[in-house]
């Protein structure tokens with residue numbers, strides 16, 4: 001059993017008052033809060049070892065380089081990548097996806113097909129659209145059902161020898177639905193397609209095993225898993241990362257430069273041009289250590305309880321509808337109240353100290369599917385409590401009364 005009060009004490013922001021009320025932070029899907037060890041690790045880097053990496057012979061540069069590479073190793077172990085050089089530091093999921101789509105621009109041909117799902121965040125739609133525009137490839141979309149689940153029969157029917165890439169999120173940010181990615185990866189591989197998994201919403205809740213999944217790419221952001229903003233990881237299988245051209249040119253990504261020809265550095269440096277977010281990369285390792293100390297089994301148990309409690313309590317409110325009612329769900333509840341705009345509810349409950357997300361959650365096609373402008377999304381973390389959910393339910397009831 002987790003001692004939630006002890007865990008909450010690790011997060012200084014959680015004891016704050018907002019609008020004169022104790023903060024109830026349910027916008028974890030947008031970004032998670034940071035524990036003191038993460039905040040301290042950031043300061044410690046700048047206080048003690050700040051220097052540029054991979055270049056200096058001097059001691060600080062060596063210390064910073066070692067810390068950065070140790071962090072890469074932590075990520076490798078965390079996601080069970082075969083090699084550390086398959087782990088690329090990025091600025092976030094968006095950066096990782098664009099790195100891959102940029103690479104595929106030199107691989108795809110007119111007539112090739114890219115399959116995305118109807119549950120994607122815009123950052124896993126738009127880069128693929130841009131890629132298709134550039135290459136003449138065609139974008140195909142896996143449909144969803146009323147429960148917010150992808151329709152696997154339709155996915156199977158879309159796959160063919162024309163399919164070159166399949167991309168899908170592990171967990172939907174707007175609905176919390178967990179997608180059957182292992183099945184989807186195996187099916188895509190059977191037709192010779194590469195698979196990118198957008199793991200942005202999965203990594204706060206689970207430990208992905210990229211070798212067991214056998215995905216070709218797995219992208220995620222550090223800031224959603226207790227790490228700093230502007231950090232992220234793109235895992236890529238060695239053979240794919242060797243095949244793809246570099247994303248950006250610059251320092252650090254070269255072997256040799258002349259005006260006639262430049263040769264590129266080995267992995268992972270080929271994809272890490274310029275001075276990276278050194279502190280961020282190191283501190284992401286601290287965040288991963290912190291999560292592993294709490295333990296993902298414990299995290300999941302706590303979050304399952306929160307999801308069940310929130311679902312039950314919210315459904316007591318007349319006229320409230322939850323979107324994403326599929327069986328396999330992470331701790332996210334997306335809902336609306338009949339005849340009331342989600343933004344109005346969100347604004348009123350903010351005044352009562354409750355932070356939720358309202359709007360389309362960068363997933364407009366999902367909102368279009370349900371014919372709604374947006375939803376109110378409460379996304380829970382292991383540091384949230386049932387008491388906080390009760391406060392949200394009361395606040396939503398108050399808002400409903402005011403707006404009806």
Ligand code: PMP
Pocket residue numbers: 029030091092093094095121123124169171172173198200201221362
């Ligand atoms: N994909 C999903 C499923 C997300 O939830 C998000 C963040 N909301 C992203 C991609 C983009 O992540 P970032 O903004 O950190 O690049």
